Amino acid sequence: xxxxxxxxxxxxDKEVLKGITADFNDGICNLIIGQSGAGKxxxxxxxxxxxRPTSGQILFDGRDxxxxxxxxxxxLRREVGMLFQGSALFDSMTVHxxxxxxxxxxxxxxxxxxxxxAQFCLERVNLGEAGKKYPGEISGGMQKRAAxxxxxxxxxxxxxxDEPNSGLDPKTSLVIDELIHSITHEFNMTxxxxxxxxxxxxxxxxxxxxxxxxxxxxxxxxxxxxxxxxERLNSFIFASDLFKKxxxxxxxxxx
Amino acid sequence: xxxxxxxxxxxxxxKKVILQKTIAQFGEYLQLMGKTFQRPERMRxxxxxxxxxxxxxxxxxIGIVLLISFFIGAxxxxxxxxxxxxxxxxxxVTGYTTREIMLLEFSSSIMCLILSGKVGSNIxxxxxxxxxxxxxxxxxxxxxxxxxxxxxxKILGLITIIPCLVIxxxxxxxxxxxxxxxxxxxxxxxxxxxxxxDFNQWYVWMGIIKSVFFAFIIASVxxxxxxxxxxxxxxxxxxxxxxxxxxxxxxxxxxxxxxxxLS
Numbered sequence: 001x002x003x004x005x006x007x008x009x010x011x012x013d014k015e016v017l018k019g020i021t022a023d024f025n026d027g028i029c030n031l032i033i034g035q036s037g038a039g040k041x042x043x044x045x046x047x048x049x050x051x052r053p054t055s056g057q058i059l060f061d062g063r064d065x066x067x068x069x070x071x072x073x074x075x076l077r078r079e080v081g082m083l084f085q086g087s088a089l090f091d092s093m094t095v096h097x098x099x100x101x102x103x104x105x106x107x108x109x110x111x112x113x114x115x116x117x118a119q120f121c122l123e124r125v126n127l128g129e130a131g132k133k134y135p136g137e138i139s140g141g142m143q144k145r146a147a148x149x150x151x152x153x154x155x156x157x158x159x160x161x162d163e164p165n166s167g168l169d170p171k172t173s174l175v176i177d178e179l180i181h182s183i184t185h186e187f188n189m190t191x192x193x194x195x196x197x198x199x200x201x202x203x204x205x206x207x208x209x210x211x212x213x214x215x216x217x218x219x220x221x222x223x224x225x226x227x228x229x230x231e232r233l234n235s236f237i238f239a240s241d242l243f244k245k246x247x248x249x250x251x252x253x254x255x
Numbered sequence: 256x257x258x259x260x261x262x263x264x265x266x267x268x269x270k271k272v273i274l275q276k277t278i279a280q281f282g283e284y285l286q287l288m289g290k291t292f293q294r295p296e297r298m299r300x301x302x303x304x305x306x307x308x309x310x311x312x313x314x315x316x317i318g319i320v321l322l323i324s325f326f327i328g329a330x331x332x333x334x335x336x337x338x339x340x341x342x343x344x345x346x347x348v349t350g351y352t353t354r355e356i357m358l359l360e361f362s363s364s365i366m367c368l369i370l371s372g373k374v375g376s377n378i379x380x381x382x383x384x385x386x387x388x389x390x391x392x393x394x395x396x397x398x399x400x401x402x403x404x405x406x407x408x409k410i411l412g413l414i415t416i417i418p419c420l421v422i423x424x425x426x427x428x429x430x431x432x433x434x435x436x437x438x439x440x441x442x443x444x445x446x447x448x449x450x451x452x453d454f455n456q457w458y459v460w461m462g463i464i465k466s467v468f469f470a471f472i473i474a475s476v477x478x479x480x481x482x483x484x485x486x487x488x489x490x491x492x493x494x495x496x497x498x499x500x501x502x503x504x505x506x507x508x509x510x511x512x513x514x515x516x517l518s
Contacts, residue, residue, distance in 0.1 A: 077397060078397070078398050080397075084393060086388055086389055088389040088390050090385075090393075101397075102397050104297065104300055105398075
């Protein structure tokens with residue numbers, strides 16, 4: 001479980017996070033949603049350790065990341081997998097080498113075991129045949145799947161996904177969402193997904209944290225969104241005609 | 256305040272800003288070097304990167320080094336014979352001066368200036384692209400010291416391979432000069448006598464020692480500019496240009512001091 005307590009982050013004179021407190025639970029998909037510029041990416045960057053918060057606590061199963069010694073912090077990072085918005089696969093390595101990279105760096109496995117583990121991860125994301133290709137030779141959706149395979153290769157406890165569906169078509173987005181969802185449940189990981197894709201919210205949002213202007217404005221599940229009376233959340237979620245209609249039908253069904 | 260005073264004040268302020276920026280950059284550079292020169296997490300992975308960089312930066316530059324050295328060796332020989340040699344000078348002076356120029360300056364300093372363009376821009380653009388596509392962030396999140404993993408093999412790889420390039424350049428320069436004998440510019444005997452006349456072995460070592468310092472400048476400065484790119488692909492191009500300009504200027508500065516110290 002990851003807990004964020006009274007988290008503040010300030011860049012020079014601009015305060016981006018204004019005291020966020022939220023819990024992200026084990027074995028489910030936790031989503032951070034909000035408008036562009038609301039502070040989602042900064043929040044995730046603070047949690048994964050790319051930014052140091054100005055104040056507050058980030059607890060990984062009770063271990064405060066902000067106060068950790070550098071060695072302890074490095075060890076914690078080995079329990080973290082991350083899927084970046086642009087996949088961030090290493091261009092100079094094949095897909096298989098990319099997936100094997102964390103194992104090469106940190107595991108004590110033999111070469112054969114590392115190759116087998118990398119192949120297992122690739123097959124888990126249905127990329128068993130693409131191992132010899134370079135990232136530039138595969139599609140965006142395949143790159144995302146390869147990045148997921150790399151993220152899970154060390155069997156992490158925590159998985160972070162930054163805009164996993166950006167730049168993907170709706171069908172491929174669905175595949176990626178389902179993959180993240182099933183992997184989270186299969187390996188009982190604490191998964192945090194930063195997104196503003198409403199299909200993801202409605203599909204895999206088991207615990208949703210809505211950020212608005214640097215503050216947590218709402219927290220709940222995808223089912224609770226429909227009945228929420230939070231004005232900011234409603235104006236964000238139901239901005240599109242499609243979701244307005246879905247809500248109207250939901251309300252009609254309830255009454 | 257009159258216009259000239261405003262202009263003088265603006266000029267002073269811009270000088271101050273440039274100075275502050277330079278000091279800040281130097282501080283960032285030192286921080287990067289501090290992060291770079293740390294024990295690699297996995298020696299096996301470091302060695303893999305090290306050999307890869309030696310191949311990419313050094314072996315990949317052999318062609319251009321040989322080509323330029325051949326023609327410059329030939330041109331120096333022709334210039335010496337046509338414009339410097341005279342009936343009052345010994346005939347071996349053309350071969351002698353060609354050898355001294357190649358050993359003392361061209362094969363070390365000028366060759367490194369040329370390499371700073373090729374290798375420096377390569378390093379800066381590679382690291383810059385890795386930065387803007389979050390590949391460096393990915394390494395950091397995995398718990399890898401990205402500076403040590405990416406920059407250290409480049410610095411050590413170039414330092415290892417550059418003395419070999421300098422030696423190749425010496426040899427190819429001499430071959431280039433020798434080629435002018437087929438153009439009836441100088442006789443083989445005069446040229447070879449000049450090459451061997453009053454040979455000082457230290458000059459070879461001087462070039463090699465200088466090239467090691469220049470290799471460090473090229474790899475570390477270019478890595479700094481690439482590693483610290485902020486923003487998008489446009490800034491990768493700017494970083495690449497800055498890397499080449501800065502490392503070239505630093506090589507020229509260092510050349511003056513190293514020549515004074517080693518001579």
